[in-house]
Amino acid sequence: MIRIKQVISILAILCGYSCFAQHIPVIEVPRAATIPNEPLQSTGTTLQRNMPSKPASIGFDDAQIRRNNQALIQEVERDINRSATEQQGFKETQADIAALQSRINYSLPSWASRPGAEYYYTAYDRIIASDSLFSMKDNVFTIENAYFGNGLDKAEFDKIIDNCHSFLLAAMKERGYDLDSNTAKNFILFQFFSETLQLKNSKQKHLPFKYDFEDYKGVQDYSKMFVTKLLRKSSGQCHSMPLLYLILAEAINAEAYLALSPNHSYIRFPADNGKWYNIELTNGMFSTDSYILQSGYIKSEALQNNIYMQNLSRKELLSALLTDLAQGYIHKYGYDGFVDKVIGQALELYPNSISANMVKANHDTAQFEYVMKQIGINPRDNKQLQNIRYYPKAVELLNKVNGQYAVIDNLGYEVMPDEAYQKWLQSMNAEKQKQENEAMKQQFKGILEKPKSKIKG
Numbered sequence: 441m442i443r444i445k446q447v448i449s450i451l452a453i454l455c456g457y458s459c460f461a462q463h464i465p466v467i468e469v470p471r472a473a474t475i476p477n478e479p480l481q482s483t484g485t486t487l488q489r490n491m492p493s494k495p496a497s498i499g500f501d502d503a504q505i506r507r508n509n510q511a512l513i514q515e516v517e518r519d520i521n522r523s524a525t526e527q528q529g530f531k532e533t534q535a536d537i538a539a540l541q542s543r544i545n546y547s548l549p550s551w552a553s554r555p556g557a558e559y560y561y562t563a564y565d566r567i568i569a570s571d572s573l574f575s576m577k578d579n580v581f582t583i584e585n586a587y588f589g590n591g592l593d594k595a596e597f598d599k600i601i602d603n604c605h606s607f608l609l610a611a612m613k614e615r616g617y618d619l620d621s622n623t624a625k626n627f628i629l630f631q632f633f634s635e636t637l638q639l640k641n642s643k644q645k646h647l648p649f650k651y652d653f654e655d656y657k658g659v660q661d662y663s664k665m666f667v668t669k670l671l672r673k674s675s676g677q678c679h680s681m682p683l684l685y686l687i688l689a690e691a692i693n694a695e696a697y698l699a700l701s702p703n704h705s706y707i708r709f710p711a712d713n714g715k716w717y718n719i720e721l722t723n724g725m726f727s728t729d730s731y732i733l734q735s736g737y738i739k740s741e742a743l744q745n746n747i748y749m750q751n752l753s754r755k756e757l758l759s760a761l762l763t764d765l766a767q768g769y770i771h772k773y774g775y776d777g778f779v780d781k782v783i784g785q786a787l788e789l790y791p792n793s794i795s796a797n798m799v800k801a802n803h804d805t806a807q808f809e810y811v812m813k814q815i816g817i818n819p820r821d822n823k824q825l826q827n828i829r830y831y832p833k834a835v836e837l838l839n840k841v842n843g844q845y846a847v848i849d850n851l852g853y854e855v856m857p858d859e860a861y862q863k864w865l866q867s868m869n870a871e872k873q874k875q876e877n878e879a880m881k882q883q884f885k886g887i888l889e890k891p892k893s894k895i896k897g
Contacts, residue, residue, distance in 0.1 A: 544814050546833050548807050551773035556589040560769045564782055567761060574754055577601055577687045579761050584666045587768040592668060600671055604632075605691040607644060611637050617888050625694035626709040626719070627884045629685060634724025650675040651722045662771045678704050681721035686757075697751035698760070700794075702737040702856040704865075708751055717880070723868045725877040735864045741852025747794045759790035766799055775806040794853050801844040808837045 551557050563586040567579055577598070585592045608628055609619070617624035631637055637646045652675040658665040667684045670676035676684070682698055682705050689696040689709075696709040699718070706727070707719040720727040732738070732749060742748050752760065766782040780803055786796040811834050812819045817827055828834050867873070 544811060544831070544833075546807075546811055546837070548776045548803075548810055550776045550778070551769075552776075552778065554773055556586075557769075557773060557778075559586040559590050560765065560778065562586070563765060564762075564778075567758070567765065568785065571755075571758060574758065576683075576690045576757075579758075580667050580683055580687060583761060583765050583768060584663075584668050586765065587663065587666075587772065597668065597671075601687060601691060604688055607637075607639070607646060608632060608688065608692055610639055610642070610644075614640060615888070621712055621888070622695050622709065623711040623713075623884070624888050625689070625692050626696055626711075626717075627888055629688055629692075629694065629696070630719055630724075630726075632688070633681065633685065633721050647674065648724060649681060649721070652677055658771075662768065678706070678722050682707055685719075685721060698757060699749055699751060701732045701748050702735055702854070703861040706732075720868060722865065725868055725873065726880045727868065727873070728876070731868070731873065734867070735856065735860075737854050737856040737860070739852040739854055741850070742854075743852070745792050745851050747792050747851055747853070752790075756790040756793070759786040759793050759796060762786040762789070763793065763796045763799060770799075775803045779803050792851060794848070794851055797844070797848050797851065798853075801841070801848060804837070804841045804844050808834070808841050811837060 552561070563582045566582050570579055581592065581594060581597050585594070611632075612619055612624060612628050615628075617628060619625075632646060634648050636648060639645070649670065652664060652673070663669050664677070665679050667676075667680050667687065670680040670684055685707050686696060686698060688694075694709070696707055699706055699708045707721065708716055709719070710716055718727045718729065718732070719725075729749065738748050762782050763786045766779050766786070769782070770779060779799070783796050783800050783803065786793060787800065790796065809819060811831075812828075815827075815831060815834065817824045819825055828838065
């Protein structure tokens with residue numbers, strides 16, 4: 441028996457590398473329907489003989505017997521002719537189905553010929569090739585540049601990052617931070633994002649980044665998701681801010697990692713004493729694991745499968761970047777074989793990626809509905825959906841969709857509604873969280889600020 445479950449809200453994740461999955465166009469999956477297992481069979485009429493209700497007695501009228509026999513023969517002939525007609529109709533129906541099957545395209549149409557699509561193909565090759573010489577800065581720029589048809593200025597982008605790098609090192613020196621301390625490097629990055637930093641010697645000033653509440657999911661303007669937009673406007677969200685943090689951490693050689701929670705992404709880093717800290721960039725505050733768990737949408741299965749609250753390795757981060765590349769392509773063009781290729785590579789690098797698995801589910805659903813449209817079946821009509829049994833390849837696609845949703849379920853994903861996410865994010869501004877954040881900041885400052893004689897560099 442083949443069944444299809446009602447669609448999960450694929451776009452429930454709002455930000456971060458979870459955020460990669462939430463900006464996918466919603467595609468409804470057909471409602472549950474049962475497809476009979478038995479093969480299609482003829483419905484020919486069963487022949488019935490009009491036999492007398494009791495045996496004829498000896499001496500029965502011969503003429504009556506002949507009349508009865510003739511009537512029986514005529515009825516049998518009618519039944520035979522009727523069955524032959526139905527069989528012929530069945531054969532014609534099968535011939536029509538076979539002819540239609542030969543014309544069905546089971547692959548989604550390619551968008552490769554659309555203007556600008558070639559830049560995505562080039563970006564994919566470049567990102568894959570970067571695995572041995574991984575550069576967060578170059579990969580992020582490549583993805584965003586593809587969206588703009590290679591219209592961004594790489595030299596300008598590099599210059600901005602270099603200026604940030606120089607500013608951070610100068611700020612560390614002025615404050616007496618140990619330039620070799622991972623705690624110090626991550627704390628200056630935290631300050632760079634959340635505070636106003638003023639250099640005494642050069643009078644340079646950097647203002648904190650702000651959370652962009654307007655179209656923060658990039659539905660109307662997908663570039664709102666980009667680091668280039670964050671640098672230009674000094675405002676972003678839980679996708680662009682962690683990416684920029686990692687780019688700058690790479691520049692000053694700080695150890696930091698991207699971590700995910702429902703609808704969200706944040707930064708984790710190890711202090712010099714071995715203790716791990718969480719940085720929430722959307723609010724410019726430190727957060728605790730218990731606070732993240734308070735969202736109420738992290739199931740035990742999700743923790744067991746390491747899809748949340750874990751440091752992403754370099755391969756897993758590369759997988760997330762590939763998913764981001766696919767998302768931009770989908771937003772500009774739609775689903776096709778290129779998306780399937782990119783997401784296939786992302787899942788090879790990170791099989792448990794909830795974002796990549798959700799994009800895969802959307803792609804497979806789009807492919808199934810594209811085939812249903814060609815056949816003329818409304819997948820949301822249970823009665824019509826029964827006719828899918830005539831198309832084995834379509835049945836395979838339906839099974840594929842069901843299997844992909846099962847993967848998402850088994851990973852422990854649970855939909856977090858937009859309003860629940862906003863409520864959770866705003867709860868960080870509660871007095872308790874503010875006090876904990878301020879206490880941690882003062883603790884770091886007390887540890888890191890050293891006498892000028894101990895300043896290195």
